[in-house]
Amino acid sequence: MLDTTTNLSALLKDPSLLATRAYVNGKWIDGADGTFAVTNPARGDVLAEVANLSRAQIATAIDAAHDAQRLWAARTAKERSVLLRRWFDLIMENQEDLGTILTAEQGKPLAEAKGEIAYGASFIEFYAEEAKRIYGETIPGHQADKRITVIKQPVGVAASITPWNFPTAMITRKAGPALAAGCSFLARPASETPLSALALAVLAARAGLPAGVFNVLPSGSSSEVGKEFCENEKVRKITFTGSTAVGRILLKQAADTVKKCSMELGGNAPFIVFDDADLDAAVEGAIQCKFRNNGQTCVCANRIYVQSGVYDAFAEKLKAKVAAMTVGDGLEEGSELGPLITEDAVQKVRDHIADATAKGARVILGGDKGGLPGTFFPPTIVTGATPEMAFATEETFGPLAPLFRFEDTDEVIAMANDTIFGLASYFYARDLSRVYKVAEALEYGIVGVNTGLISTEVAPFGGVKQSGLGREGSRHGIEEFLEVKYICMSV
Numbered sequence: 001m002l003d004t005t006t007n008l009s010a011l012l013k014d015p016s017l018l019a020t021r022a023y024v025n026g027k028w029i030d031g032a033d034g035t036f037a038v039t040n041p042a043r044g045d046v047l048a049e050v051a052n053l054s055r056a057q058i059a060t061a062i063d064a065a066h067d068a069q070r071l072w073a074a075r076t077a078k079e080r081s082v083l084l085r086r087w088f089d090l091i092m093e094n095q096e097d098l099g100t101i102l103t104a105e106q107g108k109p110l111a112e113a114k115g116e117i118a119y120g121a122s123f124i125e126f127y128a129e130e131a132k133r134i135y136g137e138t139i140p141g142h143q144a145d146k147r148i149t150v151i152k153q154p155v156g157v158a159a160s161i162t163p164w165n166f167p168t169a170m171i172t173r174k175a176g177p178a179l180a181a182g183c184s185f186l187a188r189p190a191s192e193t194p195l196s197a198l199a200l201a202v203l204a205a206r207a208g209l210p211a212g213v214f215n216v217l218p219s220g221s222s223s224e225v226g227k228e229f230c231e232n233e234k235v236r237k238i239t240f241t242g243s244t245a246v247g248r249i250l251l252k253q254a255a256d257t258v259k260k261c262s263m264e265l266g267g268n269a270p271f272i273v274f275d276d277a278d279l280d281a282a283v284e285g286a287i288q289c290k291f292r293n294n295g296q297t298c299v300c301a302n303r304i305y306v307q308s309g310v311y312d313a314f315a316e317k318l319k320a321k322v323a324a325m326t327v328g329d330g331l332e333e334g335s336e337l338g339p340l341i342t343e344d345a346v347q348k349v350r351d352h353i354a355d356a357t358a359k360g361a362r363v364i365l366g367g368d369k370g371g372l373p374g375t376f377f378p379p380t381i382v383t384g385a386t387p388e389m390a391f392a393t394e395e396t397f398g399p400l401a402p403l404f405r406f407e408d409t410d411e412v413i414a415m416a417n418d419t420i421f422g423l424a425s426y427f428y429a430r431d432l433s434r435v436y437k438v439a440e441a442l443e444y445g446i447v448g449v450n451t452g453l454i455s456t457e458v459a460p461f462g463g464v465k466q467s468g469l470g471r472e473g474s475r476h477g478i479e480e481f482l483e484v485k486y487i488c489m490s491v
């Protein structure tokens, strides 16, 4: 770790954004299970001690959210919209401070953290607008006296569990549509990154969101919270982002109370470069896609497939650009790649490199810590990657770019689809007929064509196969928080 400590509140223009108690039913409360420490992954120092809620406190919060939901749903869409818009404005007004809090607890460089704040806020803005467009239908009756109407109503209490890699955006992407739909919302942030979530709660309170409508429940024991969310009958919706392993646990647990579930789970994104691609654009796209958040996103390229004719040129160009990237403390000017979140995350990158080199891959950049402290790890590129290597089937979730060689389209489509995952995929090509065919053949919820960045609030984000259930963002995202009711009337 770096030999520095972080006086986080001194770095903030508005230190009151640094909240450490839980936000439940409009009140800031202490945890019955004491506190847990939140650290800066770049420096290793403790940033704050945060309230550790007990399972009983989670149950009490669910009761409050249940009561608040009925009143919230009874408001007009426009009233909900106005409050969400106010929350959005406050988030953007405090972008700098929120970015600083995010970098301190998560590690990503400040510019990237501020980008996440804007991205996260965009979901609140989008769904503030969408709240007013929850339209129903009328259907021609099946008998002469029948009139059929379809209305949409909020599911009820929605509970979220979110990861540390996007501490703000993964909450707002769920809370925005939930609140717009008329659900109340319980956020259980990752134990590594609760401060960004609590800062959102400070601003939700300032925006005037009623007590119990938006709650933030930090807890050191995610499995206990998960059980309470899943087993409590008052929770009607579970929305999760994280690993496929945990998603499976939550789906099983939620089965007994038959809850509506949406799951944004692991990915294993292929990034394909065909020989007719604009190679410089492909290199740019690969860097944006692979090294965003230092490789720690579920849509980061995990396997880079390059056609034989351009393989060596692509590897050289990529190496030259990546070698120039600066690894450093996200709070320091100029850092492009921060630390990894934990020692375990570093170990996984090392394991994947060791496995690959033992099976014949060659490291052309990085490969070991090279004197970097703590959980910093240099961006690494390996050539000669093959399907037998661990990263072919498992998400590395770190700054390792393996380059696979391929000869023809059918071969690369087969390799790209040979995974249990199906979240994001990318390819670079210019031939129009190839572009259509490959986009259709990739078994993924998201396909980036000649771009390495696909995330936006206006598009439906989500995966197929074991990458998840449901979509977030766009008009589709709000449907996850709505039930359809059909009213049959005899006239």
Ligand SMILES: NC(=O)C1=CN([C@@H]2O[C@H](COP(=O)(O)OP(=O)(O)OC[C@H]3O[C@@H](n4cnc5c(N)ncnc54)[C@H](OP(=O)(O)O)[C@@H]3O)[C@@H](O)[C@H]2O)C=CC1
Residues within 6 Å of the ligand: 161, 162, 163, 164, 165, 188, 189, 190, 191, 192, 219, 220, 221, 222, 223, 224, 225, 226, 227, 241, 242, 243, 244, 246, 247, 249, 264, 265, 266, 267, 297, 298, 395, 396, 397
């Ligand atoms: N799709 C995505 O965006 C993400 C994918 N991943 C993948 O998962 C791997 C492991 O990362 P990790 O952070 O451990 O991901 P996890 O899936 O373990 O964690 C995600 C969230 O789930 C919580 N959680 C963990 N176990 C349970 C449980 N039994 N019941 C309820 N909630 C639970 C975590 O809490 P707590 O913080 O307390 O552990 C965290 O809030 C990564 O290397 C990556 O491959 C990880 C994060 C995001």
Ligand SMILES: O=C(O)CCCC(=O)O
Residues within 6 Å of the ligand: 165, 166, 170, 241, 242, 264, 296, 297, 298, 299, 455, 461
């Ligand atoms: O890794 C994740 O789950 C977060 C997705 C980031 C994005 O929305 O682009």
